Amino acid sequence: MRTQVVIIGAGPSGLLLSQLLHLAGVDCVVLERRDPEYVLSRIRAGVLEQGMVDMLERADVSDRMRKEGLPHDGFTLSVADTRLRIDLKGLTGGKSVMVYGQTEVTRDLMDAHRARDGKVIYEASNVTPLDFNGPNPSVTYDKDGTSHEIACDFICGCDGFHGVSRASVPDGAITEYEKVYPFGWLGILSYVKPVDHELIYSNHPNGFALASMRSEKLSRYYIQVPTGTDVKAWSDDAIWDELKIRLGSEAADRIETGPSIEKSIAPLRSFVAEPLRFGRLMLAGDAGHIVPPTGAKGLNLAASDIHYLSEALIEFYGEKSAAGIDSYSQKALARIWKAERFSWWMTMLLHQFPDLGPFNARMQQADMDYLASSHAAQVSLAENYVGLPY
Numbered sequence: 001m002r003t004q005v006v007i008i009g010a011g012p013s014g015l016l017l018s019q020l021l022h023l024a025g026v027d028c029v030v031l032e033r034r035d036p037e038y039v040l041s042r043i044r045a046g047v048l049e050q051g052m053v054d055m056l057e058r059a060d061v062s063d064r065m066r067k068e069g070l071p072h073d074g075f076t077l078s079v080a081d082t083r084l085r086i087d088l089k090g091l092t093g094g095k096s097v098m099v100y101g102q103t104e105v106t107r108d109l110m111d112a113h114r115a116r117d118g119k120v121i122y123e124a125s126n127v128t129p130l131d132f133n134g135p136n137p138s139v140t141y142d143k144d145g146t147s148h149e150i151a152c153d154f155i156c157g158c159d160g161f162h163g164v165s166r167a168s169v170p171d172g173a174i175t176e177y178e179k180v181y182p183f184g185w186l187g188i189l190s191y192v193k194p195v196d197h198e199l200i201y202s203n204h205p206n207g208f209a210l211a212s213m214r215s216e217k218l219s220r221y222y223i224q225v226p227t228g229t230d231v232k233a234w235s236d237d238a239i240w241d242e243l244k245i246r247l248g249s250e251a252a253d254r255i256e257t258g259p260s261i262e263k264s265i266a267p268l269r270s271f272v273a274e275p276l277r278f279g280r281l282m283l284a285g286d287a288g289h290i291v292p293p294t295g296a297k298g299l300n301l302a303a304s305d306i307h308y309l310s311e312a313l314i315e316f317y318g319e320k321s322a323a324g325i326d327s328y329s330q331k332a333l334a335r336i337w338k339a340e341r342f343s344w345w346m347t348m349l350l351h352q353f354p355d356l357g358p359f360n361a362r363m364q365q366a367d368m369d370y371l372a373s374s375h376a377a378q379v380s381l382a383e384n385y386v387g388l389p390y
């Protein structure tokens with residue numbers, strides 16, 4: 001088989017790229033190891049920057065987001081006894097974020113592909129990118145016991161952190177930067193009314209807590225737990241009791257509790273691979289970088305990669321120019337490092353570290369006092385939260 005672009009991975013990155021290339025008349029095939037139900041079963045975050053919202057508009061998959069998404073003009077930070085509302089709209093000259101689950105974004109992209117019979121091959125095993133350092137790359141895979149090979153011009157690795165694409169790059173050709181945090185986020189999803197109409201990020205002496213939502217009837221909460229915690233050690237009641245403590249008395253009085261429909265622990269890490277291009281192979285999304293979820297940047301960074309990558313490929317076939325391909329890695333990494341910095345800073349501000357110590361504890365407090373007393377500091381936080389320009 002031959003196509004112009006093979007995309008490995010049918011998560012939000014791979015499907016968004018495929019949709020944008022299709023709308024621009026670029027031929028592509030998506031290879032996904034799992035089945036659609038599994039891809040949709042992974043509960044991920046759900047705060048979309050304006051840039052991501054615009055990308056979904058351009059990809060013609062924004063109808064349901066427009067109907068069911070919740071625009072948010074602000075959120076609350078709570079560190080020790082200081083509570084501060086960050087007025088995103090006021091501080092950024094009118095920008096806000098959209099609360100709409102990543103699972104819903106992926107579902108909308110899947111529906112768009114199904115509607116046009118888009119080439120997404122699920123349950124493709126042993127996917128292997130080949131010869132991407134030469135002019136004739138190809139990808140092999142097995143399906144239903146038969147081996148297949150697709151010749152192409154480019155391979156886009158949108159296969160996440162544990163995917164085959166980055167693993168296929170020779171060691172010497174890639175530099176990896178990583179920071180692993182000594183805790184994880186225990187998250188629950190429950191059909192209860194959110195405690196507030198906006199998100200609350202709280203740093204309590206017991207640890208971090210986040211009150212978020214998927215809709216006005218479906219709430220998403222997180223508490224910080226030590227690395228290695230067994231999710232079975234936390235009953236729903238224990239989680240609700242801890243949330244009441246960490247979110248503060250005001251929220252505790254209002255919080256509605258109920259049975260969890262999903263409960264899981266996610267580790268926290270910062271990770272960047274450099275560069276993101278290896279001949280005819282480009283990495284995008286979690287295949288190239290991971291951020292701790294504290295800044296809600298994971299999905300949005302994947303979208304900005306896809307912005308640069310789709311523009312580069314469309315330019316290559318449309319204007320026969322490789323300029324975008326040649327600058328893809330540098331452009332994407334410039335924005336990635338800023339989002340890494342913001343996500344790291346939010347994580348350092350809002351979590352209890354085992355070895356925090358009195359000085360660092362005062363630094364967290366001083367950071368919060370500065371934020372509460374400085375318009376400039378709040379503008380900086382807000383502009384990063386709503387998303388830096390592409």
Ligand code: APR
Pocket residue numbers: 008009010011012013014031032033034039044045102124127158159160161162163164165284285286287297298299300302
């Ligand atoms: N062959 C084919 N498909 C693969 C392979 C492989 N060897 N390895 C992984 N995949 C698939 C996975 O099954 C998954 O569906 O690639 C897809 C990668 O999707 P994601 O991990 O969701 O990565 P991405 O699309 O970049 O989305 C990034 O996900 O983790 C969140 O916070 C992150 O929001 C960000 C978003």
Ligand code: PHB
Pocket residue numbers: 044045046047199212213220293294295296297
């Ligand atoms: C979520 O709703 O899952 C969520 C929101 C904001 C974050 C992280 C996760 O920073």
